[in-house]
Every structure is written in structure tokens, then in C-alpha cells.
Amino acid sequence: MTDENLGLLLERFREFTIDIEARKKRGQNDFNPLLCVQKLDDEANMHSGFLYALLNPCGEHYQDDLFLKLFLKSIGLKEWFGDTNNAEVYKEYKNIDIYITNNNKHIIIENKIWARDQGTQIARYIEAIAEVDSSDERESSVEYENIAVVYLAPYIKNPTQQSLGKWKIQGEFLVDNENNKVRFKAISYDNEMIDWLEYALNEAGGISNLRMAIECYTDVVKRLTGKKDNTMDLQAFFNKKGNERFLEIALELVARRDEVLHAHFSAIAREIESKYKKDYEINDLGNGKGITLLHSKFDEIKNFCFYIAAEITDKEKISLNIYLCNSKSNTEQRKSIIKKIKEVLDVNDEAFNPYRFQYNKYDLTLKEFKEIDLKDFTQERFINFFESVRKQTDEFNQKIADDLAKGQDSKLRKFLTDEDD
CATH class of the missing domain: 3.30.1460 (Yope Regulator; Chain: A,)
Known part of the structure; x- marks a missing residue:
């Protein structure tokens, strides 16, 4: 690392920061109102809260079951779930993050950002919806085959066996020792959620406040999953043509x-x-x-x-x-x-x-x-x-x-x- 190269790096970076400040003043910045009131990785308030608000057919978006149908299509459960005209969506129902039902089919959404799975967590949710009473060993009032578990995380991953309890993942199902089957989907913010939000934005039409809300939350999801195209960070600086050669100097400074x-x-x-x-x-x-x-x-x-x-x-x-x-x-x-x-x-x-x-x-x-x-x-x-x-x-x-x-x-x-x- 020569003094000449270091001096050039500092000069280029000074120019870069001046440009950033100028763009900020023109409104080209990374401001997101949602992040002013909630943390990026807040599962309950930021993510489950927005998911519920958009999926709920009775929500204040006044689009009935539009966003629910788009969501079910994005995760591949639309045909299985069936009619959404009278569907109901709940948040924190029996401790389930998001619960969707049309009184025939039932979807449990477990929303995991970075938190760890709890012991027998998903097993307990399944039994809560199936309404199994272990004290009198009666059969469930809801057939297991009419239940689906959706495990949502920033990137595709499966729940731990500790969380599943007696259930084991077999392809697109959870199966217990008695061969009872529950549908299972592992989805991610990185994939299905971004697709759903893009569908929702296309359908929002000219409703400006609704479009803005979806755009802001899409920005949150992209930040969460590292898909945010930020022209104001160090990565943008080193990606700029002619600045690649300074990366070695920067790494040496980090080492020292x-x-x-x-x-x-x-x-x-x-x-x-x-x-x-x-x-x-x-x-x-x-x-x-x-x-x-x-x-x-x-x-x-x-x-x-x-x-x-x-x-x-x-x-x-x-x-x-x-x-x-x-x-x-x-x-x-x-x-x-x-x-x-x-x-x-x-x-x-x-x-x-x-x-x-x-x-x-x-x-x-x-x-x-x-x-x-x-x-x-x-x-x-x-x-x-x-x-x-x-x-x-x-x-x-x-x-x-x-x-x-x-x-x-x-x-x-x-x-x-x-x-x-």
C-alpha cells in the first residue's frame, strides 16, 4: 500500500461522499417511514403485522380477498385452500403468528426472522387447530389433511425437529407415527414474499396510499434479505468502475x-x-x-x-x-x-x-x-x-x-x- 494509492483512495471516497450528500438533498435517499417506527427484524409488529394487514379480507385496504388470493397463489396453496370469499385471517390466534381459515381448510403461518424455534412449537399449533383433547383421547374435530403449516423465514429453511415434535417432514407433508398428514410449505421472504408483494403492487392500481405502503414494505423485505440495491453504501463505491483496485487497500486497512x-x-x-x-x-x-x-x-x-x-x-x-x-x-x-x-x-x-x-x-x-x-x-x-x-x-x-x-x-x-x- 503506497502513500500515492492511499491518497487517491481517500480522494475518490471524498468525492463519493460529496455526491451522496448532494443526492440526499435531491430526495434520492434510503428513507423508509416503516423503519422509523419499527425495527427491520421485528417479527411481530413489522412483519406479521403487515402480513396480517394485507391478507385480511376485512382490512382497511378495502380490496376484499384480493391480496389473500395472490398470496395463496404465490405459495402454491390456492387450489388446495379453495374458496376465499368468506375466508378469515387472524394474528396471534392461539399464539399462531398468522392463521387463515375458510372453515374447511386451515393454514398456520409460523413467521421466523432470526428467532430460534421453541420446543414442540409447531406440533402444539397443529393440535390447537385440530382441537385434539389428549385427556379423553378423542379424535380431532378438524381433519389433519385439512391443515397446512407454512414456515416463513428470510431464506428457505425447515423448522427444527424439536419444534415439530412427533411430526416429520416427508416431501410436502408433515407425517406422524400414526400416518396422519398435514400439508407443509417452507417459504421465504427472499422468494415467495417478494413475488407476492410484486403481484400485490401490480393489482394496487392507482390507489396511491396503498401502493406506497406496499412499496415501503417491499423495500423493508429487500433490506432484510440483502436484495436492496443501495447506491449509497461501500459496496456501491467499490463496484464503481475504476474503484475496484482500491479494495485491496481497504482490506489492508481493515486488517490493521x-x-x-x-x-x-x-x-x-x-x-x-x-x-x-x-x-x-x-x-x-x-x-x-x-x-x-x-x-x-x-x-x-x-x-x-x-x-x-x-x-x-x-x-x-x-x-x-x-x-x-x-x-x-x-x-x-x-x-x-x-x-x-x-x-x-x-x-x-x-x-x-x-x-x-x-x-x-x-x-x-x-x-x-x-x-x-x-x-x-x-x-x-x-x-x-x-x-x-x-x-x-x-x-x-x-x-x-x-x-x-x-x-x-x-x-x-x-x-x-x-x-x-
């Missing part, structure tokens, strides 16, 4: 990730040093893990004061926070220390980050705690964070220093070790 992050934090440190000279002591956490900053005038109490920090977390995120350094104290002392800190600072619990305050036994973190994606972490973002909390942090540390200087009258000195003095 810790070095890149270390350089990033070093650049931040240099910016702080240039602006504040030697006012702040900057500690490199090593291996690109982050940095901490402390005003030099608090050097004598560095083992008992608040640090401003940028730290890489285990979730490929970075936390910007102000935490109390007092790692030498044991957990038994923690309650007492927190109580005295609040007294010295003259603050209540609202001054601290509630999540860290409740769960972290070693760091007391101020409420200004932020966690951002690593890709969004820039020198400017940290400098802005540093500037916004610097004054308050120094004021808190000064109060701690003033208390420790009181000797026997100090509320905090008894928690220091000999090494801290």
Missing part, C-alpha cells in the same frame, strides 16, 4: 484496524494538545482502544477524579463519557463512595447516567454518556463532546480536590489507599 484507530485517537490527542497546550494529560489506552483526558492540575488526585474518555466497546461502538476513576475500591465500598461523591458535588442521581449507575460496579458515569456507531466517530464529534463537558468535569474534579485537601474533615479521603496519597 487497531493501528488505524490508534492513529485516529492520536490525531484527536494532537488537536487537544495544540489548542490547550499542556493543560490536559492525555492517556492512550493502547491498541486503538481509546483515550482519556484529565486536566493536569488534578494530577495529584488522578486515582480519584472524573476522566473524559472515548472508548471502543465490544459492540463495535464507541462510548463518549465522563467516568470516575476509583478502580482500587472494592464493590462493598461502592455505595459509600457514591453517596459521598453526591454530597461533595452537591448533586442527586440525575447527574449520573442511569444505566451505568445501576449496572456498572466499577465506574460512576455522568449523564452526558453517549454511545455511537464506530463508523460515525469523527475527530470533530469528539472535540465537540469534549468542549461541551470540559467545564463541568473540571468543576466536579475541583470540588473533589477541595474536599480531599480538608484532611480529617474530608468526606472522601478515607476511601483513598496509601498509593493514592
